[in-house]
Amino acid sequence: MFASTGLALAVLSLAACAPLQNRGNRSQLLLVSFDGFRWNYDQDVDTPNLDALAREGVKARYMTPAFVTITSPCHFTLVTGKYIENHGVVHNMWYNTSTGQKLPYYNTQGVSKWWDNGSLPIWITAQRQGLKTGSLFFPGGNATYQGEQVNVKKVESLFHKYNNETEWMQNIDTVMKWFVQDNLDLVTLYFGEPDSTGHKYGPESQERKDMVSQVDRAVGYLRKRIKENGLNSTLNLIITSDHGMGTVIKENExxxxxxxxxxxxxxxxxxxxxxxxxxxxxxxxxxxxxxxxxxxxxxxxxxxxxxxxxxxxxxxxxxxxxxxxxxxxxxxxxxxxxxxxxNKGEHGFDNENMNMKTIFRAVGPAFKKGLEVEPFESVNIYALLCDLLGITPEPHDGSLKVMQPMLSGYPDPVAGSGALSPHSKKLQLVTGLTLVLGLWLGIY
CATH class of the missing domain: 3.30.1360.180 (Gyrase A; domain 2)
Structure with missing residues (x-):
């Protein structure tokens, strides 16, 4: 009997270490960031596509970014699950306090030693566990981490014009190709708006409102292309941002x-x-x-x-x-x-200020429909991404428990059922194997 028990435990151990998803029937994941999209930008603009996404998926009331609320540090928190002091990308600019040298945002994207500071982003973690990843303009996606780069990447040019709507659609098409033809598992996609417009004209301007309408059109086109490529049943889509935007006060500077x-x-x-x-x-x-x-x-x-x-x-x-x-x-x-x-608009302020809060939307086979969740910190997104991909995360500061209520495999306060998340599927598999092996070996 002890030998039988040992055999059962050995088999279960192998099952527990098996990949969480069948490579032929796995889910894919697209993380999209619209830089500087304040949490309430959809309240003074007609946004039918973002509204539809909320009805058909999950919407957070708002999300609290990491401090300091600027682009590169906050984006690196999204892909590492760490507070900024723990991942070390503390500014948009690489700098050397001894020589006084500083590099602007664009040049800093190519300085691997600034990014490769002991924290592995999700691209590299996923690749080391057998998945394929891509990054299109996403901050940090151009660096080398412990000798390894993102499998497929596209980097913006110097003086890149972030508001080119035609290019937005082309980039979405590129991402669809990466999923369908190149068989990528994870892609991170970055848009530099409405941040640039919010800076130049201010967050309460008509120009910002017009840019939010452009963002909404891009969301509509993205979802249309997802459907046309037959990815609705396999692709989980998360749309979020790095921070919000506040109006600059010129008096008493x-x-x-x-x-x-x-x-x-x-x-x-x-x-x-x-x-x-x-x-x-x-x-x-x-x-x-x-x-x-x-x-x-x-x-x-x-x-x-x-x-x-x-x-x-x-x-x-x-x-x-x-x-x-x-x-x-x-x-x-x-x-x-x-x-x-x-600038007429700015960010970088205390992350508890409401104007620094940002958005979170999610839709796909892993998510519940029509659910609005309470606010959470952006540091928790990384754990969710790893769960959706079925990979083991690196040490991080977030909590998957915070995010689990939005997953279809977890019941809501009243009642709930549906598709299981990858970890729930793994638990179900191991439990089933335990019962079958137990009956076969006479343990039960």
């Missing part, structure tokens, strides 16, 4: 050059003039002097020593963060030596 008792001659390195955030390295022996000069310089400015930065932000505990860091209240930007910021 924060201008560090005008602060009494503060001098840039006391600063070794600065990263300023990129919205409401700032990083400073004072010269040796000058930290306390600079801190005292700045901490009460403006009622809308918050200045901290690195070790005193609020823990709730999960941002400062990283070697890349400078000894002094600051952020401003919503609506205010930080000017350094000269006033070079002229």
């Amino acid at each position: 924060i201008f560090l050059k005008q602060v009494q008792n503060f001098s840039f001659q006391d600063i070794q390195f600065e990263l300023l003039d990129y919205g409401p955030n700032g990083l400073l390295v004072p010269k040796e022996g000058k930290l306390e002097q600079v801190y005292q000069a700045l901490k009460n310089a403006h009622p809308k400015l918050h200045v901290y020593k690195k070790e005193e930065f609020p823990r709730k932000f999960h941002y400062a505990n990283n070697t890349r963060i400078t000894p002094l860091l600051m952020y401003s209240d919503e609506g205010y930007v930080i000017h350094g030596r000269f006033k070079v910021q002229f």
Whole structure:
């Protein structure tokens, strides 16, 4: 009997380690990000396609992004499941505090050492577990991680025009080809709007509203192409964003050059003039002097020593963060030596501000229909992505439990049934094998 039990356990162990999905009948996953899509942008614009997606799938009331609420750090949280201080992509720009060198957003996309900082994004994790992945313009998708790149990728050109609707449709067609012809399992697709329009014209402008209509048309075209390619029953689609957008207040601006008792001659390195955030390295022996000069310089400015930065932000505990860091209240930007910021809209503010909240929509065979869920943090999306792909995640800061109520394999508060998620299918398989083997071996 003990030998029979051992055999049963051995067989079950092999079953438990088997791939969660049959490669011939697996589900595929498309993660789409519309940069800077504030949580309520669909409330003052007619968005029939986003509305249909919510009716036929899952909608979150809103999603809370990671702090600092800027593009590259927040996108890397989506694909690693880590707070920014834990994945280390702390800014849109690569910088070197010793030499003073800085690289803009576009160039930083190609600096692998900035991204490859000990955290593996989901593309590489999935590939190491036998899946094929692709990235189209997605932040971080152009880097090399521990010697490995995304299987298939498309990178935007320098001075890329993000609002070209014709190109949007072409990119959607490219992604469909990747799924149907190239047999990819996971694709991440990035659009640089409505962020660019929100920056230039402001989040309350007619131009932003028009851009949201363009986004909605793109969602409609995407879903149309999914159906035409016969992917409705196999493709799970998630549409989200990195952060929201707030209106810039021009009055009573924060201008560090005008602060009494503060001098840039006391600063070794600065990263300023990129919205409401700032990083400073004072010269040796000058930290306390600079801190005292700045901490009460403006009622809308918050200045901290690195070790005193609020823990709730999960941002400062990283070697890349400078000894002094600051952020401003919503609506205010930080000017350094000269006033070079002229945007009417900005992000980077406290992630608890409602204007920094963003969207989450999901539809596909794994998701319930017509469900609105309570708000959650973006750090939880990674665990959901791994579950949908049936892969084992890397260590992360999120929780699959937070996301499970939206999956069709989990009952809602009243009642629920339907298709099982990959992990539920695996559990069902192992349970069935246990019963069959037990009966065969006389254990039960």
